[in-house]
Amino acid sequence: MIERKSNLILKNGWIYTVDKNRTWAQAVVIAGDQIVFVGSNEGVESYLGSETVVIDLVGKMVLPGFVDAHAHPSHAMDFVGNISLYLLDSLEKYEKAIAEFVESHPDDEFYRGGGWADTLFPNLGPAKEILDAIIPDRPIAIVSYDGHSMWVNSVTLERAQITKDTPDPDGGRIERDPETGQPSGTLRETAFKLLEGVIPDHSMEERKKALIAYQEMANRAGITMSHDAMLDAQAIAAFNALAEEDQLNMRFRGSIALKPDQGIKQQIETVLEERSKNTHPYFQTRAAKIFVDGVVEGGTAYLLEPYEHKPEFRGEPIWDPEILKDACVALDGENIQIHFHVIGDAAARITLDALESAYKTNVNRDSRHLITHLQLVEPEDIERFKQLGVIAVPQPFWFKIDDYYSELALPYLGKERAAKQYPMQSFIDAGVIIASASDFPVTIPFDPLIAIQIGTTRLGIVETTEEVLYPEERASLEDLITSFTYNGAYANFLENETGSIEVGKQADIIVLDQNLFEIPGNEIAKTKVLLTLVDGVEVFRASDFNGLYQ
Ligand SMILES: [Zn+2]
Ligand SMILES: [Zn+2]
Known part of the structure; x- marks a missing residue:
């Protein structure tokens, strides 16, 4: 500096x-x-x-610093310092990367990492046998690039006592061999919690190193503020330690992750307590995070109509709609900003319903609740964002036709829905405020300039097809830039401090x-x-x- x-x-x-x-x-x-x-x-x-x-x-050109309105800096450990499968595109490369890591860390008691893509393992996810062949004697757990699925070996399943007879936890799934019923090696969503104690938590040093690595990447990408959308106690401690050591050089804001199976009252206390404690100019936490559903690629997104490949199944919400409603009324009543993960159109609807209840019950205030991802949203619900003052937080990096589209979106959603993924211009036309984001490490690299190009063209930056994803939803360069600057500041209640170049x-x-x-x-x-x-x-x-x- x-x-x-x-x-x-x-x-x-x-x-x-x-x-x-x-x-x-x-x-x-x-x-x-x-x-x-x-x-x-x-x-x-x-x-x-x-x-x-x-x-x-x-x-040359000058812009306000970019704001990434939804990212996971505190999950950079999956990308740096552990087994990283990000940016690799085949099972052979995964096997090689895992084997090389194990070879260079022969004495580790367990292994972990992140970055595998569901496109390579449709339906059941990757199998435990692949990992067993490399690491037969110690546990290993590798999270998928989107953070919603975990790939484990047989030792991990044994130590976690996950067997044929273990029921799927609420809001999660243990993938199983269709013939034997045995766990096949992939855990979805809340099933991760079954691994507690088997794979120890990251150390503070590891967390701090990963955050610094993230910060350097963000500095290079022109990002001057990032919103960490899933904080837990350990992540907060790591941010605060770096803040105290004067090692943060950009603004971090964050949302504290809430769990559906723990009482909302206690969790509200925690959010309020953290909000009053975390007051460093470069690290503050005023919001709460709720995962309303999962992801299409895990078959865990909550849809209005059934999945194309499972005609009886339309997914289910991670939060029961009534519990979600009560939680939103209570959070909003305490003036806590809520940051929702929403993929499916049904998840969008129950979230808007819950917020509507909150607004009816509580006094009207400048709450700036946010809904991120928005892979499928019905047009009538887009209007409701405006009515309810909800900010849309899309990831324009994903607005393209690629492997994900052909291997997962098409077979899981069918052509009609796949072709209408990730609206953006409709939100702008409806007068909704849009703050764009990367969802790092789901997206790597996470340079906003990549997203700005894709958001205006709705084509990949490496053009493998001429086919544009949902062409009517291309947005203007002006709106894309605003979504990565001023609106990101607004989403974090900082539009009077930053987000534009003004005296x-x-x-x-x-x-x-x-x-x-x-x-x-x-x-x-x-x-x-x-x-x-x-x-x-x-x-x-x-x-x-x-x-x-x-
Ligand atoms: Zn998410
Ligand atoms: Zn996220």
Whole structure:
């Protein structure tokens, strides 16, 4: 980090301020941690002094720092430091990566990691025998890339005493061999809790290292604020330890995960207590997180109509609708912002129903509840977001036709529903506030510029098909940028502090190597972040950006 005492002037650039009128400027002046001037090149002259640092942008672009409105920095351990299957695309590569990790860590008492894709293992998920062949004598558990399924070997199942006779827990499933009924090696959703004690918790050091690794990636991607959407006590402790050691250099906000089978009263106490304790400017927790359903790829999303491949089954909610309603009334009554994971159209509906009850029961307030993912939503429910003031938090990274579409969405949802996944423009047309997100580590890499390109084109950045996913839902570049900046700040109640380049706001600012509005739509993702400032402090600078200091 470079501490700077003098004013910093960025001039001669394309500065897209994302203020209310989406104004463009040429120059910005930063004094300390704040923006003190936004305007023309000529306007900066009165700020020039002997100590002033001036960067001539020579036509580069400046944006407010990106906000990732839903990510899991505290789950970076699955990606760094353990067995990482992220970014690998075949079973052979998985086997090789696992074997190599075991070889280089021969004495570990257990193994864990993350990143396998359901596209390679439709229906039952991956089998225990594959892992048994590599690790026959010690437990191993590898979470799927989406965090909703766990792949384990036979030793893990034995030690967890998961057998043919173990019932599926509420809101979860033990995948089983259809002939023998024996657990086949994949656990879904709440079935993870059966592993408690078999695979020990991550150490504090491991957690802190992973958070720092995440932070470095975020700094490089131009992300100046990230919302950790699933905090538990250990994750909170790791964030606080780093905050105390002055190791956080960007804003983190977070939601505390609630469980359907533990009383809501006690959990509300915890959320309120944590909210009053976690007050560092770079780490605060004002929200609660609720998983309303699972995921399509696990067959655990809650749908209005049955799955295509299981005509009798439409999934089920993780929270019983009545319990969900009571929880929302109680949380909203305590002025706790609620962050919902919602994949299926039925899950969206019961969530909106629950919020409607909360608004009827409680006084009307600026609650800014959020619903993320929104893979399938009925048009009539989109209108209700606006009526209820609910923020939509989509992951534009996923708006494309790819393996997931052909291997899972099509067979599980059928063509009609698969073709209508992930609406975005409909929300904008309805006047709903959209704050975009990556869901890291579900999405890696998680650079917002990738999502901005996909959100405007609804094509993958590596074009394997000309087919556009739900073309009517392509959104404008302006709206995509706003969803990753101002609206993300709004979603975290920080729109008066950050999210746009305006006088009086904190200097959370990034420099890009080209103006996104001047290049072809399929080159947005190639744009490089050159400089990232948080509160006026430089947290990232590309090695080839000399900044052209004057
Ligand atoms: Zn989720
Ligand atoms: Zn998530």
